[in-house]
Amino acid sequence: MARRVAPLTDNKVKNAKPTNKEQVISDGQGLQLRILPNGTKSWRYVFKNPLTGKRSSITLGTYPSLKIANARQQATSHRELVSQGIDPKAYLHEEKIKYEAQNKHTLFNVSKEWFNLKKHDVTEDYAQDIWRSLELHVFPAIGNQSITTITAQLVINTLKIVEAKGSLETVKRLAQRLNEIMTYAANCGLIEVNPISGVKAAFKKPQKEHMKALEPHELPELMITLANASIRCSTRCLIEFQLHTMTRPNEAAGAQWSEFDLSNKIWTIPAERMKKRKEHRIPITSEVLELLKLMKKMRIDSEYVFPSTKNPKKPMHSQTANMALKRMGFGGRLVSHGLRSIASSTLNAEGHDYYLIEAALAHLVGNESHRAYNRTDYLERRRELMSWWSKHIVKASQAKSSLAAVA
Incomplete structure (x- = not known):
């Protein structure tokens, strides 16, 4: 016959004092109160696992957050599961998984x-x-x-x-x-x-649309229109800078002064700012240097070459150039990303080295195996290519209408 245990009272639980070792006080029917030396009082339900026959326990909560009445309710629920041959621990685990699947x-x-x-x-x-x-x-x-x-x-x-x-x-x-x-x-x-x-x-497959870009012979029109457009000087400078460097809109707009090595004439865009997450080095031409000098003269205290007019601590938005091109009348004919296409089409038509052009555009050429063996970015060979392209832009703009024209 099981030994009868006097049920606990709230006063008895409240007044129970910790000692130098763990104490266990029973409330009966498997419900126990553990009192640790640090004063923590916690409820647990002790039971015989209906599947293994071994003694097991479940922690219910701590006192006084969990009162006696609520602790007894939990113990009663667990006893009912045991009487049905269900392990309450396994049951709680499954319920937790279901809850998280539905809510978490x-x-x-x-x-x-x-x-x-x-x-x-x-x-x-x-x-x-x-x-x-x-x-x-x-x-x-x-x-x-x-x-x-x-x-x-x-x-x-x-x-x-x-x-x-x-x-x-x-x-x-x-x-x-x-x-x-x-x-x-x-x-x-x-x-x-x-x-x-x-x-x-x-779903229907979308029709593949090429990025809107001007033909190489339309470059003079772009440069003349740009020279006479009612836009901020910094925005015009950004468009010319992007055109000369063949970069993507976000790469150009987010350029930081710390990325430039002016003594060696190299702009290094870190991997985290590149589409393919690979560092990209760009030879700086004399014309690009002129654009950088112009931005420096504006004396804007910012880490960015092209800071936002509203908040110099942030760069210009990558769509700034796009919106300016629309206002200049190139809507439907040219987007800022298409400036790269003008460069690519012109350089290929002029017979420049395909690999140098693709490297200048930060494109990955060949399969993965080919790239694993060929890791060069042709930096020094690209200096001549970039110089030719910058001079071509200035020539197309009839020199005087380009911010990048070297005095």
């Missing part, structure tokens, strides 16, 4: 975890574009869904709304990004397999 591991939360890894592999501007697209088109509809309830049909229904607006390229990118998120979830053990791997087949 939502598509939004898992996307945040994935994005915190993804953003280190892409440029800051592209990372912002990724997250913004999910905020606009995905999270409002299914962001609070448990990752375990995301199905191909659910994603298709969500993206069909975007497709109906004619944004096929956005649909393609969203499908790709959601696939990466679901693959990440599978790799983390949150789901068994990625259920949306084939959703892109449910």
Whole structure:
């Protein structure tokens, strides 16, 4: 016959004093109060595991946060499970997993975890574009869904709304990004397999559009228009700088003075600012030096060569050049990224070395094996190429209309 234990009272629990060793006071029917030497009082339920027959215990909480009445309620619930042949510890673990799947591991939360890894592999501007697209088109509809309830049909229904607006390229990118998120979830053990791997087949393929750019023979028109445009001198300087250096809009707009070695005439863009996450060195021509000198003369206290007019502690927006080109009348004909295309088309037409041109554009040439053996960036050989291109720009602008014209 089991020994009867007098139930605890709140006063008895409250007045129990710690000693130099752990104390255990029983409330009966498996509920115990542990008192540690540091004064901590915690409730636990002790039971015989119905599956193994071994003695086991579950910590319920600490006193006074968990009162006697609530501790007894928890102990009663666990006793009922044991009487049904269920291990309460295993039951609680399964319930926790279910709860997290429904509340913690939502598509939004898992996307945040994935994005915190993804953003280190892409440029800051592209990372912002990724997250913004999910905020606009995905999270409002299914962001609070448990990752375990995301199905191909659910994603298709969500993206069909975007497709109906004619944004096929956005649909393609969203499908790709959601696939990466679901693959990440599978790799983390949150789901068994990625259920949306084939959703892109449910949508029309977007027509591939080339970046809008002028033809090489239209370069004089651009330079003359630029010279007479009603835009800030710093914006004009940025456009010419981007044209001379053949860089992408965000690479040019985000240029920092610390990246320039003027004594050796080299601009080094760090890997984290490059699309392919690979450091890019650019020979600085005499014409580019003139543009840098002009920006220095503006005496703007900023770490950036082209600081924002609103906040000099930040760079100009990567779309600043784009908006200026639109206002100059080149909307539908030229985007700032297309300045690179003018350079590429001109240099190739003039018979310059293909590998030097691709290196100047920071393109990866050849397969992975080829790149592993050929690691040169042709820096010294590119000096002549860049010099030719800068002089060609000045010549096309009839010299006087270019900020980069060397006196």
